[in-house]
Amino acid sequence: MGGFGMAVNPELLYPPIELAHVASVLEADGHEVAIHDADAVGVGPEGALAAVIATAPDFVCLDSSSTSLDQDLALAKSIKDRLGVPVAMLGSQVTFTPDEIFDGEPVDVVVRGEPEFTMRDLVARLGRGESLRGVVGTSWRGDDGAVVHEPERDKIKDLDALPIPSRHLLDNQRYQFPGVEGAITTVKSSRGCPLDCSFCGYTLAQGLRFRFRSPEHVLAELRDLYFNHGLRHLVFRDPIFTTRKDRVHAICDGIVEAGMTDLEWQCETAVKTLDRALLERMAAAGCKHISLGVESGNPQIQKKHCGNKLSDLDQAHEVFRACRDVGIETRAFCMIGFPEETPEMADETITLVDSLDPDQVQFCAVTAYPGTPLYKMLRGTREFDYATMTGFQALEGNEHMTAEDIEAKIREAYRRFYRRPKRLMRELRDPRRLAARISRYFTMFRKRAVL
8 A cells, every 4th residue: 555554365475675675775885784574484573673683783774564553663662772773764654654653762763755765875874973964855853852854855766776676685485475376576667656546655655756667677677586586476566557558568578578488477557547459468478467446436436536547437348358358367446435435336336346347356445544635634633543554444434434334335345246146156266265365354354453
């Protein structure tokens, strides 16, 4: 969710690619870097603390998320107390709630926004024993206890200036995706999204302007993960992967020309940026799955909250139909619980998804992540438990539905979608995946993320 985090299938584990990007910039400056991924090795806070202590670092930076923030802060404080070295934290959550991160003094500095060049400057300052004052894109606590917010750092204009992520610092074989046989990794080939959906966290960290890496730069990373690390499965984590069709065509051509014929990949994008010709080229280059933002079947909600991604329903049906024809699986991302949404409007979404007939569907409760337009619209100054922002628990209702009504409607949506006779027959062909989905259904509404 744009770096904020949400509860996911236990079988899904992505690599901390943000940290690998940061590490590559630091290594290019001559620093020795280690990445510890507690999720990948299956340890909790105590195990993570022991691993960090064992590396004897001069500086520690933690990635964070909304659902894990309380544990992240506790770990940061333990590291600071035990090692006495500067501790930083980055991530979308801390970017938009920096003041409260310093309560109890668990960290010395918060890295806001895109972290690569901010971390480069921050580590250079610390290495020279200089003050943190003046490092743009940071928030830090002064000797008087006051929190200093440095100016925002401009977004990175030339993404090709970044080195490819330091995957050699990761145990790449530990990362997995449900239904995929073999290790998986992630690639960010672009940043930013012009659609500006009210609920989306991507634009907060990456901006509204679409910034892209050249096909040549992306292909250099693909060759590294394929030939040097033996990886055959990847997920493009761009907000809208197919924003520029010519660029995607070039990437697909490069995959084939480089002989990466058994590379299998998936992406997230919007219906309005696809056509049959592009889908045919993507399929020929190894695309096996596309996640598509459907969000809502109600036209008013589409325009107000969802970037009007489904302005042409005929095109939407054609895109899903074309995906089936070329052998690309589809997942429809849907949301229920927008501020003005009625049960009847939610039914429009359920009906639309049934007619589009994707291979998979995900219904989430509308969640107002800090900093989003939706957050500003709904939250005011109210306090809440970030760990409940799982993406499936409705944090509050609206004037038409209570939180319980929204969750009930999400359950109804899943039942209606998967109980259709045609769908049941399709699901029974893969009993293992069906069992995983049933298990997921009964655990997704836990009141707090289990980490």
